[in-house]
Structure formats: C-alpha cells, structure tokens
Amino acid sequence: MSTYNIAVLPGDGIGPEVTKEAVKVLKALERLDSSISFTFTEFPWNSEYYLQHQQMMPEDGLEQLQSFDSILFGAIGDARVPDQISIWQLIMPIRKQFQQFVNFRPVKRLKGIESPLKNDKPIDFVIIRENGEGEYSNIGGSMFAGEDREMAVQNTIMTRKGVTQIAEFAYQYARENNYTKVTNATKSNAIIHTMTFWDRIVEEVAAKYSDIDYERYYIDAIAAYFVQRPEDFQVVLASNLFGDILSDLGSAIVGGLGFAPSGNINPTREYPSMFEAVHGSAPDIAGKNIANPIAQIWSAALMLEHFGRRDLYEEILAAIEAVLEEKQVQTPDMGGNATTEEMGDAIIRKLG
Known part of the structure; x- marks a missing residue:
C-alpha cells in the first residue's frame, strides 16, 4: 500500500x-x-x-x-x-x-456539459504555463507618488534555464501522452526582448523533438482561435502571464471556472x-x-x-x-x- x-x-x-x-x-x-x-x-x-x-x-x-x-x-x-x-x-x-x-x-x-460555443466538436487540450518567473517576477518599483511625474516599473524576468525546463516539460508531456503538436503562445512581434528570447529557447527545444509538430501564434490570435477552433489545440505552451489569461479563457469555453x-x-x-x-x-x-x-x-x-x-x-x-x-x-x-x-x-x- x-x-x-x-x-x-x-x-x-x-x-x-x-x-x-x-x-x-x-x-x-x-x-x-x-x-x-x-x-x-x-x-x-x-x-x-x-x-x-x-x-x-x-x-x-x-x-x-x-x-x-x-x-x-x-x-x-x-x-x-x-x-x-x-x-x-x-x-x-x-x-x-x-x-x-x-x-x-x-x-x-x-x-x-454544454459549451457556450456553437461547436459540438471535442475540446480537450492542456495549457502548460511557466510558473516561476516571467511577468510575475517581484522586481520593480514606483517613484514620485502623487506627482505628475509619478511612475512605476515592473520587470519581466526570463532565464535560459526557466524557459528551457518548461519547454522540455511540455514536449515530454506531449510525447508521453501521444500528442502530436505543441503550440507556442507568444508576442515577440511587439515584446522584442523577453518574448524573442522565449521563442528562441522554445524553438531550440522543439528542434530536439522531430516527432512532434511545432506551431507559434501571437497571444491575441490564439485567444481568438480558442473560440473559433479550440479542437485544433493539444498542448499549449505559454509564459506566466499569457498562460494565466489563456487558462481562464479555456475554462470559459468548457463551462466556466467550476470546471x-x-x-x-x-x-x-x-x-x-x-x-x-x-x-x-x-x-x-x-x-x-x-x-x-x-x-x-x-x-x-x-x-x-x-x-x-x-x-x-x-x-x-x-x-x-x-x-x-x-x-x-x-x-x-x-x-x-x-x-x-x-x-x-x-x-x-x-x-x-
């Protein structure tokens, strides 16, 4: 026992x-x-x-x-x-x-359970979200409270180790559970430092898994695709903030936060x-x-x-x-x- x-x-x-x-x-x-x-x-x-x-x-x-x-x-x-x-x-x-x-x-x-979507196709995928760094890093501060020059800075921290280990987990999970595709949720067209770094490391890992397809979508596009064609997704890999947002959207299309x-x-x-x-x-x-x-x-x-x-x-x-x-x-x-x-x-x- x-x-x-x-x-x-x-x-x-x-x-x-x-x-x-x-x-x-x-x-x-x-x-x-x-x-x-x-x-x-x-x-x-x-x-x-x-x-x-x-x-x-x-x-x-x-x-x-x-x-x-x-x-x-x-x-x-x-x-x-x-x-x-x-x-x-x-x-x-x-x-x-x-x-x-x-x-x-x-x-x-x-x-x-009925989905609010007018789509009776199966919805069954997983979101694998980086959970230790990224946008939820407690690094930053504020200055000049109450003045017209008041400012706040919140830093996003991404490390090679952090991105590599979450990407490796996503691909290992996909392989062990017979999934054939991993989707990278990014925004590297606008967030040109951290998200291009994220993409590069994720794609280094993806190259080691030739048996699993890789695709990349910008976060605004993937949010729309969750609604339009959720049946297309299998394993979605996302940074801390993006994964958090996509998770709530994902729950909404399958019945709500109670599920x-x-x-x-x-x-x-x-x-x-x-x-x-x-x-x-x-x-x-x-x-x-x-x-x-x-x-x-x-x-x-x-x-x-x-x-x-x-x-x-x-x-x-x-x-x-x-x-x-x-x-x-x-x-x-x-x-x-x-x-x-x-x-x-x-x-x-x-x-x-």
Missing part, C-alpha cells in the same frame, strides 16, 4: 467548502482501493490568520510544508486583506520556494507540488453551500495522476462525468439547486 501525506490549506471563502468535498472523495477512494491511503494535515493559513498575526503563514511555514508529499490548496482572497499580500505571502512563496515551475491546466469539455482544475508541479519531486482549482474564493457565495466543487475534486485527481495513479485519476473523472450526464445533481452555476455537499456525495456514489 502507498500512503501519501497531504497538507491541506482550505483558504478563504468557498475554499474550505470545496476542499472538504475533494478530501471526502479521496477518503472514499481510500475505502474502495486498498492499494492507497492518505493522511491529511490541515493548516489554517488564510486571510483570517493574517488579520490575527499580520502574516499569511508562520515564519517556518514553508519548512512545515516541505515534508509533505503534496499540497491541496483551496482558494485565497478576502476584501479585508489586499490581494498582493495574500498572494505574495502565501501562494507565490510556495510556488517559488518549492520550484513548482509548471502550472498545468487541462481544458476539457466534460460529458454532460477548471490546476496543478503547480515540481517535476523533480524534490519538493511537494500543489493542486488547486482555478476559481477564486468567491466571497459572494461563501458560506451558502452552493459552490461547485468539481474543479477542486478534479484538482485532487490531478494530484493522484502526479503520484503515478492515472487509473484513479480516470476513475474520478468518469464519476464526475457520470453525474453530469445524468443531470440530476447540479449546483446553481449549472442551473440546478444542489448543494456543494450533494455534488460531492453524488460523485462518490459513482466511484468504482
């Missing part, structure tokens, strides 16, 4: 509600499959913690998390705490310190990876028990795939699709009146 130690950070808003259902599904799998077990340790590091302690996690927070096999993260965000504090004192330190340089986001139209899982992955497994739904804390519906937990449950399934249990990943996804196809249990975002807990229970009933 394989036992995995999971750190659980439920976070803010609907985070605890959807994370509870994801943990419940994992515990149900544990009962059904004697080859796997979990231990869960919950950490109360969220905006409420910040208001009490003036920090999002303890000084040794990263040291506490480092020993776990993986992290299941809820959501973060509270109007009482500026976003730059909650993000840069919790999510970003985890991603950067644990070298989770891959942000992995599947874009898949599940059975039973948008993600993983922040350290491929070397030297540090734990972190899995979280793409949606935020949704404070407007927090505490009402109506949030759709599918994205968080799907994120937990991605965690199992990361552990090498593709079979359990597929089992959870099949259970989700079985519930969606029946259309008997639907949360309000799908036009129903089911609770968060009822959706979790329905998925569990379909397992196995």
Whole structure:
C-alpha cells in the first residue's frame, strides 16, 4: 500500500467548502482501493490568520510544508486583506520556494456539459504555463507618488534555464501522452526582448523533438482561435502571464471556472507540488453551500495522476462525468439547486 501525506490549506471563502468535498472523495477512494491511503494535515493559513498575526503563514511555514508529499490548496482572497499580500505571502512563496515551475491546466469539455460555443466538436487540450518567473517576477518599483511625474516599473524576468525546463516539460508531456503538436503562445512581434528570447529557447527545444509538430501564434490570435477552433489545440505552451489569461479563457469555453482544475508541479519531486482549482474564493457565495466543487475534486485527481495513479485519476473523472450526464445533481452555476455537499456525495456514489 502507498500512503501519501497531504497538507491541506482550505483558504478563504468557498475554499474550505470545496476542499472538504475533494478530501471526502479521496477518503472514499481510500475505502474502495486498498492499494492507497492518505493522511491529511490541515493548516489554517488564510486571510483570517493574517488579520490575527499580520502574516499569511508562520515564519517556518514553508519548512512545515516541505515534508509533505503534496499540497491541496483551496482558494485565497478576502476584501479585508489586499490581494498582493495574500498572494505574495502565501501562494507565490510556495510556488517559488518549492520550484513548482509548471502550472498545468487541462481544458476539457466534460460529458454532460454544454459549451457556450456553437461547436459540438471535442475540446480537450492542456495549457502548460511557466510558473516561476516571467511577468510575475517581484522586481520593480514606483517613484514620485502623487506627482505628475509619478511612475512605476515592473520587470519581466526570463532565464535560459526557466524557459528551457518548461519547454522540455511540455514536449515530454506531449510525447508521453501521444500528442502530436505543441503550440507556442507568444508576442515577440511587439515584446522584442523577453518574448524573442522565449521563442528562441522554445524553438531550440522543439528542434530536439522531430516527432512532434511545432506551431507559434501571437497571444491575441490564439485567444481568438480558442473560440473559433479550440479542437485544433493539444498542448499549449505559454509564459506566466499569457498562460494565466489563456487558462481562464479555456475554462470559459468548457463551462466556466467550476470546471477548471490546476496543478503547480515540481517535476523533480524534490519538493511537494500543489493542486488547486482555478476559481477564486468567491466571497459572494461563501458560506451558502452552493459552490461547485468539481474543479477542486478534479484538482485532487490531478494530484493522484502526479503520484503515478492515472487509473484513479480516470476513475474520478468518469464519476464526475457520470453525474453530469445524468443531470440530476447540479449546483446553481449549472442551473440546478444542489448543494456543494450533494455534488460531492453524488460523485462518490459513482466511484468504482
């Protein structure tokens, strides 16, 4: 039996509600499959913690998390705490310190879900986003506050190592999963320093994978193509900012953020990876028990795939699709009146 130690950070808003259902599904799998077990340790590091302690996690927070096999993260965000504090004192330190340089986001139209697009062709691709540097580098500053000469500078940092390792991951993933094409999302016609550098390094890596086609589109064009012909994409490789934007667009064309899982992955497994739904804390519906937990449950399934249990990943996804196809249990975002807990229970009933 394989036992995995999971750190659980439920976070803010609907985070605890959807994370509870994801943990419940994992515990149900544990009962059904004697080859796997979990231990869960919950950490109360969220905006409420910040208001009490003036920090999002303890000084040794990263040291506490480092020993776990993986992290299941809820959501973060509270109007009482500026976003730059909650993000840069919790999510970003985890991603950067644990070298989770891959942000992995599947874009898949599940059975039973209608796309807002007038297109019934399958939508099933992945966005592989560089997660450690790029546009989300905390380098820059501002001057002359309140004056007419006030200015701000935010620097984009790209390194040969950073671009190479994310491109290598994208191509290895494509090869291992029988994809035949990688699409590079860029803007090197206007961002002439960092994005031409990005293109050059990506194309150096692409040249080593002659069995996989390479294509390049500017970010504005690929955004349009996501809507016009999403069925053409397989593996989309993007920088930190571009991948973030494309991921939300991708979720929109397959039903919304309630169906948008993600993983922040350290491929070397030297540090734990972190899995979280793409949606935020949704404070407007927090505490009402109506949030759709599918994205968080799907994120937990991605965690199992990361552990090498593709079979359990597929089992959870099949259970989700079985519930969606029946259309008997639907949360309000799908036009129903089911609770968060009822959706979790329905998925569990379909397992196995």
